[in-house]
Amino acid sequence: MSEISTRDAARDGASARDAVRDNARDNAMSVAAISSERAQSDDNVWTRRLVLFLRVMALLSILKGLYHWAQVTGFVGGEDEAFENQAMAWQAATVYFAVIELVAAVGLWLATPWGAVVWLTTVVSMAVIELMFPGIYGGSLIVVGVEAFMLAAYLALAWMAARERPP
Numbered sequence: 001m002s003e004i005s006t007r008d009a010a011r012d013g014a015s016a017r018d019a020v021r022d023n024a025r026d027n028a029m030s031v032a033a034i035s036s037e038r039a040q041s042d043d044n045v046w047t048r049r050l051v052l053f054l055r056v057m058a059l060l061s062i063l064k065g066l067y068h069w070a071q072v073t074g075f076v077g078g079e080d081e082a083f084e085n086q087a088m089a090w091q092a093a094t095v096y097f098a099v100i101e102l103v104a105a106v107g108l109w110l111a112t113p114w115g116a117v118v119w120l121t122t123v124v125s126m127a128v129i130e131l132m133f134p135g136i137y138g139g140s141l142i143v144v145g146v147e148a149f150m151l152a153a154y155l156a157l158a159w160m161a162a163r164e165r166p167p
Helices: 003-042 045-073 088-109 113-131 141-164
Strands: none
Touching: 045 088, 045 113, 045 141, 088 113, 113 141
16 A cells, blocks of 8 residues: 555656646746747838738728729719719729729738739729820829829838848
8 A cells, every 4th residue: 555655646746846847838938939029029020010001001992992882883973973874994994993902902901912912903003094094084193193102112111021031
């Protein structure tokens, strides 16, 4: 009997030492995680800014896409400005932007590479339509300037974020 109780006592002592050691290791790991998190957040400041920019552009793309859908469905504009009374080029461009803006918004919100590509496609498409085909939306240079500014801001943020990561 004494052999069994001695063995149980030794096993209980070993499990207590293991619990203390595990607890110390867990505390050390949590301190290391906090330390690396703090260092990592300082290192990725441009990446966080880029993601914030992409999220803002996603919200803007949602608004633009919903506006185009409102034009298609007739929620905005009067009887003279109805979708079916517009030129075929205007209708095609409006449907194109109604779809692609919402697709870009999803990709931008998720901060995926394809989202940025689709968004860049919408930016360039809008600028080209405004400059090359002024009969469709009126050829507003303000729209082209805003699109160019957003494109430049994206490229600058993406470049700075890429510089943060080692090759």
